[in-house]
Amino acid sequence: MVPTPEQAAAGQAVYTPRMLRLYDILVLGLSNRLIWKCPTAKLLQLYNDSVSDNHLDVGVGTGYYLDRCRFPTDQPQIALLDMNPNCLYATANRISRYEPTCHEANIFEPLTFEEARFKSIALNYVLHCLPGAMQHKLVAVRHLAELLTPGGLLFGSTLLSGGVQRGWPARCLMSFYNRKQIFSNTEDDLATLERGLAESFDTYDVEVVGCAALFRGHRAS
Numbered sequence: 248m249v250p251t252p253e254q255a256a257a258g259q260a261v262y263t264p265r266m267l268r269l270y271d272i273l274v275l276g277l278s279n280r281l282i283w284k285c286p287t288a289k290l291l292q293l294y295n296d297s298v299s300d301n302h303l304d305v306g307v308g309t310g311y312y313l314d315r316c317r318f319p320t321d322q323p324q325i326a327l328l329d330m331n332p333n334c335l336y337a338t339a340n341r342i343s344r345y346e347p348t349c350h351e352a353n354i355f356e357p358l359t360f361e362e363a364r365f366k367s368i369a370l371n372y373v374l375h376c377l378p379g380a381m382q383h384k385l386v387a388v389r390h391l392a393e394l395l396t397p398g399g400l401l402f403g404s405t406l407l408s409g410g411v412q413r414g415w416p417a418r419c420l421m422s423f424y425n426r427k428q429i430f431s432n433t434e435d436d437l438a439t440l441e442r443g444l445a446e447s448f449d450t451y452d453v454e455v456v457g458c459a460a461l462f463r464g465h466r467a468s
């Protein structure tokens with residue numbers, strides 16, 4: 248069942264301008280390394296290995312990775328998509344040197360891009376914020392996959408509850424975030440993620456680091 252707009256809104260409501268000022272320190276600086284056991288440097292490496300000169304970033308947060316990653320050109324074309332205007336504003340400002348375009352949209356709803364036109368799409372730390380069962384979240388991934396040009400790559404990561412090692416601090420913080428509806432990942436597991444990637448892409452790979460799954464799905468040339 249596709250989440251209602253109200254349910255979808257719960258996963259992004261926490262990202263107020265004040266929260267976004269703390270996000271890089273709390274999430275990227277502390278939680279990734281100490282709680283989720285997936286250092287931010289590892290995720291930045293995923294960006295460096297995967298990003299193209301024609302990129303769509305979905306669920307942009309503060310734009311940390313777009314600001315820090317190495318694009319294969321000095322003037323990449325970048326589109327930003329997020330349901331939350333605070334995130335779009337913060338990220339567009341941070342990477343204004345690339346003159347990104349902004350698209351305020353809920354990824355559960357049909358996206359208005361006219362054609363498959365991105366060589367890379369990032370979906371980093373978004374799936375665990377989305378409400379509903381993982382197979383329904385993966386429908387959104389399938390729609391994004393349709394926006395890839397032939398040879399294109401969708402990449403990202405998500406925090407899982409099943410099929411990964413979660414220490415006591417990770418279990419406690421995840422359950423707190425789920426109670427607050429900041430996360431909705433109590434049923435998310437590695438096997439379902441892999442099945443969804445297999446259905447949406449010609450080839451895919453997944454690497455588990457701590458309680459994060461780092462994934463890449465390729466569209467054939």
Ligand SMILES: C[S@@+](CC[C@H](N)C(=O)[O-])C[C@H]1O[C@@H](n2cnc3c(N)ncnc32)[C@H](O)[C@@H]1O
Nearest residue numbers: 258259306307308329330331334353354371372
């Ligand atoms: C945890 S942040 C991730 C930020 C960044 N990608 C990172 O890795 O640091 C989740 C992002 O997804 C966005 N988001 C959540 N639900 C969404 C939805 N249904 N449609 C579009 N964006 C959504 C939030 O507004 C937020 O920018």
